Amino acid sequence: MDKRFAIFDMDGTLVDSMSFWQRLGREFLASRNVTEGVESILERIKPMTMTESSALFIRECNIPGTPESVAAEMNAIMDGHYRRDIPLKAGAAGYLDGLCRRGVRLCVASATAEPLMAACLERLGVADRFEFLLSCEEVGTGKDRPDVYFACAHRFGAEPEDIAVFEDAVYAARTAKAAGFHTVAVYDSAGAGNWEELTALADETVLTWTDAARAL
Numbered sequence: 001m002d003k004r005f006a007i008f009d010m011d012g013t014l015v016d017s018m019s020f021w022q023r024l025g026r027e028f029l030a031s032r033n034v035t036e037g038v039e040s041i042l043e044r045i046k047p048m049t050m051t052e053s054s055a056l057f058i059r060e061c062n063i064p065g066t067p068e069s070v071a072a073e074m075n076a077i078m079d080g081h082y083r084r085d086i087p088l089k090a091g092a093a094g095y096l097d098g099l100c101r102r103g104v105r106l107c108v109a110s111a112t113a114e115p116l117m118a119a120c121l122e123r124l125g126v127a128d129r130f131e132f133l134l135s136c137e138e139v140g141t142g143k144d145r146p147d148v149y150f151a152c153a154h155r156f157g158a159e160p161e162d163i164a165v166f167e168d169a170v171y172a173a174r175t176a177k178a179a180g181f182h183t184v185a186v187y188d189s190a191g192a193g194n195w196e197e198l199t200a201l202a203d204e205t206v207l208t209w210t211d212a213a214r215a216l
Helices: 018-022 024-031 038-044 050-061 067-084 092-101 114-123 147-156 170-178 189-201 209-215
Strands: 005-008 105-110 132-135 163-167 182-186 204-206
Touching (some): 018 189, 024 050, 067 114, 092 105, 114 132, 170 189
Parallel strands (some): 182 204
16 A cells, blocks of 8 residues: 555454444343344344334334434444454554554544544554544545545545545445545455455455555
C-alpha cells in the first residue's frame, strides 16, 4: 500500500466483531429466558434490521416493550462486548504501526457510534494510531453512499486517489471504489462467501494482517 492516507473500517476489518453480531439475537433471547422455537426465530431474523427483529421478538416471544426499547437492549449488549471482549484481529496492530512508521495518516470510518469506537480501540491499545474516528451516524448516511469517505478525505485535506480504503464488506468497498478511492479488500471469515466478489473489485487484498505487515 503506497498511499499517504488510509481509511479503515472497524467491524470485520480491524476487530473480530462479526461473530458477536451474529450471536446477538440468541444472546438477547437467552437473557429473556426464551428457550422454545429459538432456532426458527433466529433464522427468520437474518434479513431483518434490528428494529424489525425486535418487533418479531415482541410478537413471537411475548417480550414486553416496543421495537425501539428492545433494539436499545440489544445495542446495550453489543456495547458491553465492544468495551470488554471484542478482540483486535491478529496482526492488525503491527500493520498499523508499519504504516505509521512510513508517515501514512490514518483514520477509522465505521457505522459504529464514535464513543463506542473510541472505547473499543483504546481498550485494544491502537486508538492513538488514528488521527480521528468518524461514524456514519455523524455523517447521516451509511456506506451505500460515499459521504463518510468524502468527509474523511476533507478532514485529511486529500483527494480520493491518494487515499486507501480498507473494507471487508462488498457493498462498502464498491462504494469507495466508485468514488475514486484506492480500495483494499480485507478478508473476514464472516464474509468468506463474498471474498471472490470483493477481491475482484479491489485494488489490493489483505488475507491476514500479519502477512500484510511483513510485506510493508
